[in-house]
Structures are given as C-alpha cells and as structure tokens.
Amino acid sequence: MPPTLKDVAERAGVSIKTVSNVVNGYAFITPATRERVERAIAETGYRPNLGARNLRKGRTGFIVLAVPELDNPYFAELTGLVITAAHRRQWTVLVEQTQGSREREQAVITSMGPQRIDAAILSPLAMEPSDLERADPATPLVLLGERDIPGPADHVAIDNVAAARTVVEHLISIGRRRIAVIGDQPGKNGGTGALRIAGHRQALDAAGLPHDPAMVLPVENYQRADGAAAMARLLDLPEPPDAVFCCNDLLAIGAMRTATDRGISIPGNVAIAGFDDIAEGGYSSPTLTTIAPDKEAIAEAAVNLADKRVDPIRGGRGAKSAESEDVEAPYALKVRESTAGRAGRDGADGAAGMAGMAGTGR
Secondary structure, three states: OOOOOOHHHHHHHHOHHHHHHHHOOOOOOOHHHHHHHHHHHHHHHOOOOHHHHHHHOOOOEEEEEEEEOOOHHHHHHHHHHHHHHOOOOEEEEEEEOOOHHHHHHHHHHOOOOOOOEEEEOOOOOOOOHHHHHHHHOOOOOOEEEOOOOOOOEEEOOHHHHHHHHHHHHHHHHHHOOEEEEEOOOOOOOOOHHHHHHHHHHHHHHOOOOOHHHEEEEEEOOOOOHHHHHHHHHHHHOOOOOOOOOOOHHHHHHHHHHHHHOOOOOOOOOEEEEEOOOOHHHOOOOOOOOEEEOOOOHHHHHHHHHHHHHHHHHOOOOOOOOOOOOOOOOOEEEEEHHHHOOOOOOOOOOOOEEEEEOEEEEO
C-alpha cells in the first residue's frame, strides 16, 4: 500500500492534521516542525493525491495561460514563470498560443468552462471590451499587458508610458537629440506601440525637443526583421537619428544588425535601446540597453489573483464580478553597451530606474 498521511505523522511524531497543514502549504507552522514533516515525507515516499485534494476544494487543478507568441522570448520567459508560480499552488497550466487573433482570444474566455479549468490568464492583443460580455462569469479571468479592457477581469501590467519615457530620458541624458522610435502600429489604439510611443513623445516634449513624424517608424510585427527594415529606412533619411528607441528588444536587435552591417558605430554614431529585457539582449554585441519589466512579479501577481478568485475562503468562484483589481508591476532601466559603450557600463545589469508596485480596486 502507498504511504498515507498517518504513516508520515507517525514517522514525524506529529498529528495527521499537522502533516495535512504542511502538505497544503499553511503558513502557521514552525520551521522545525515543517522540516521534520518534510523529512518524513521524503523518507516514506508519500505523494499527495492532488485529484482528491482539488475535488475537496471544488477545483479542477488546471488553469489556462494564453499568450500571443511562444516563439517571442518575452512570452516564453513569462510562461515559464507563470508555470512555476502555479505549480506552487498545485495547479497544472494549459498553454494556448493565440497569435494575436481576436477569435482565438475569444475562444479562450468562452470555450473553457468552469467544469474543466479553474481560471484563465490571457495576454490579449485584439480583444475588445464587448468580448468580455461573453466570458463565463464563473471562471476567473486575469488579463496581462497593455490592453486594460474595462470589465469583470483583473489586470496586471507595468506603466508602459512611464517606462518608455524613462528610457528616452536616458537617451536624452547622454546627449542625444534626434531620437527615433521603431514600433508604431497604426490602428491598434491602446496597444503596446501606442503606449510606448506616447512615452517617447512625453520625454521629447519635456526636454523641449521637436517631434519629427519621419522619426516614428511603423512596423507590421515586433520581430527582428521588422526592426532591421525600419532601421534601414531611418539610416536613409537626409538627417539620420543619433538614437533609436525600439518598442521591444527583438526590434532593437534587428535594428542593431542593420546599423552594424552599414558600418555604423553603436553607440558612437547611434545609441539604441529596447524594451522587455529578453536574455538575448544581455549577450548581443553590443549588449542592449533595455527596460526590464519584473516578469516574476507579473507572473506571481497573475496567479495570485486567479487563486484568490477560485479560493472560496478568499472570495470563491464568481468573486471577480464584485470588484476587479489592477496590479501595477515594477520595471527597471538596464543600461548596457548599446547606449553607454564598453567604458561606461557601470552597473550594466543593475537597475537604473524603478517604478513602484501597487494593487488597486477598479
């Protein structure tokens, strides 16, 4: 017979209830007792019956995470962090890739009923407020990212406008005056491009610098090839920029490739900065200055909100209809070689700027 809670309790010299509390992660257990119980669990080979536990709690044990692109390093990193945070709460994460399609985003919130999942975490690109009216009110929904869609859903994001303003202010602080931006996406109001370009404009206005429409480059997608092509157009201008802010790191890496191929010195002739702090940026040549959202905090906040809505003691299913929450996660400016050069890399991987984190009812 497989070992039971009773076997663990006898080996640890505690009650069955104490073993249950340790297994279920209750906080009010002394470190010594927790260590003794965990050692007994390891020695007996006890494995909790997650199916039975979830049944007792009225949970399925599954949540859905839907992101636009799994081949985008930012979303790949975020997915791993959500899975880690969910695992600590005994959840299995079902991952869906939407490709930014409104239909596929709608499917996430309409086809996953409460009998199959406990909650859904979605990073929407195309969803509209009216789409939330079709969501099952019994299945908690947490939205990630820039699109703060009014309605019965919690939301986790950083302040994209302030973060973009921070990185452009850094470019101004190192003496750059013709600062272009790559990443405009006309027609996608309220999306990533619109918010980050607004931050670019705010920084220019505050510094009294002109706003040149020729310096705002649209792209179809936020991929390396799009950044490379946009940078070529900037370098072909009669007066090329002396700095470029790219709305994500993939665009920036593509832009750096074009500049390097043309023999343009980075940051000597043109400083380049990105957004997202993907791992690739720390190993590019030169290394990439970027805005680093606290992805771990974003993942933890999203899973915590989902758990709060599912837990009957903390609100229970459908509690999201009472009052949704906005959580603002912190970010940092990481100054690296693409703007500071090799000689100016003081604290290259340290935080140069920070934003606070707060959760507020909406």
